Amino acid sequence: MSDHLAGAYDLAIFDLDGVVFLIDKPIPGAAEAVERLRADGTAIAFATNNASRRAADVAALLTGMGVSAAPAEVLTSAGAAAALIAEHVPAGSPVLVVGAEALRAEIRDAGLTPVASAEDKPVAVVQGYGPEVGWKNLSEAALAIRAGATWYATNTDRTLPSPRGPLPGNGSLVAVIRTALDRDPDVVVGKPQPALFTTAATVAGADRPLVIGDRLDTDIQGAVTAGSDSLLVLTGVSGPADLLSAPADRRPSFVAADLSGLFRPADQAEVPAAEVNGWHLARQADRATLSGSGDPVDALRLLCGATWDGVPATNLTAGSEAATDLLRSWGL
Template sequence: MSDHLAGAYDLVIFDLDGVVLLIDRPIPGAVEAVERLRADGTPIAYATNNASRRAAEVAALLDGVGVSAAPAEVLTSAGAAAALIAERLPAGSPVLVVGAEALRAEVRDAGLTPVESAGDAPVAVVQGYGPEVGWTILAEAALAVRAGATWYATNTDRTLPSPRGPLPGNGSLIAVLRTALDRDPDVVVGKPQPALFTTAAARNGAGRPLAIGDRLDTDIQGAVGAGMDSLLVLTGVSGPADLLAAPAERRPTFVAADLSGLFRPADRARVPFSGTEVGGWRVTRSGGTAVLDGSGDPIDALRLLCDSTWSGVPLSALSGVSGAATALLRSWNL
């Protein structure tokens, strides 16, 4: 058994956007992390809420940017949604698809009939992210749901990380229909639902998997719901302030700046750090306040402060004494 964090697990499940990729380019260190896991003999899976590509397309994209992947290692919310609908409806049932061609193909391959109009009497609407989704198909979906079709969402991620910053995700497109219909989807398939994680574990016969994500509200909450340990990396959507304010169901087992944290001792990433000093940082608590002093690795300061905020200290009651502490809190918008 290796002494680094990843060595304690028999499967590593990566989210993609914000963890391995930013749209179509690898996040620094992702290629090296995946190849080191493979060299160590650790099985890998990729579980993504993005429904705009099929598993084979995702694997090809990853391979194309240097991140090794096989289609069998990839699970997408598009595939999971189509499989679930096929379990619930007779073969050939008409399903109105709001999303990319990948989602239509998954619906077709599941034995269902993808349609584009409420006039085709769809018995279900499935909605996933697609960059070409516009008013026309959203209007048809609204009419179909009002007529009684069951509304499935592949995921509800409000944003997608990109090199230029967060962009509208499927949750933003769902908000259009939510506003028009004054209701939520009937079924949400992807993370934070645990199905992608539990399916990945079952495929690999894993008894101790580790899930890695950049979003507390999907990746980490999904891992918690699946009963799995998780690692939050700060290369995507959720930042230090989000982690400090995270409710219990969104708290990871570990936190790291990036995927290099997989190969450091687990005790250097475990969160929270239950103590008053670590890595050159000190926290002094008095009543409902917490004061950070010293200097060092920002991740150690974050782990230390999580012990305070997760036990009741509000973010507004955090302050710094040293110049390094003050600057760090300011960089976290605290």
């Protein structure tokens, strides 16, 4: 039995944005965490909903940041979407691409013909994030879908994490077409669908994968759907208040401030926690009071035991100065 959390798993599946890097800057400790896992013999995979880069480009980006990665270890929603479409339409079929050049290249490599206009009579529309996507692209997609093309979305993440705060993601662009057509995409490929995770486990021959992510609505929900344990790190989109209010299908097995949590004892990251060092929780019916002081993540683990058992986050109160400051910092 290993003395740290990651040692109990044979594959670590990392999300990228908000976990390993923010836009183009590595998150402190990410490279060290990956290298330590490799040294321990743990297989590594990177699974991203971002469809703006190909697997080889993602691997090169990571390597340039000091995070060792091979193209075969990277699974993208762009590649998964292209493969899925190719399974359902004849070879060479026209597919209208809304997104970055990486998505067009994936469609081309899947034996399909990327097009940009509804006048090309595409059999499918595939929509992924691209920083240059604008009204004209979205309009052509709406026209093609209305004419009968099957609508694939690589993912529906509303936001992308960045050092300046959350930015509009593919889900926000999907919402434009959803509003115009008053309908949802026919197929959503990426997380929280479990395919990226199950594929990673199959490729690695892993029996016990651990998913590491920063978003409850994609990474963690996808892990729950795939039947895998998961670690939420608080370096990206989802924060403490989100975790306290998480529904059952978005609750991680573990939570940590950052990737260093992989190397702490599992019982110091497990969520919820019945008791922790420094903090105390007193519950009265549908209310709970936090007192004491200590590690903020330990307090969060303790509080999840109450909120996941029916105490509204709005009914949490503080019984010490440290608890007052902590709840205030979480917006509670």
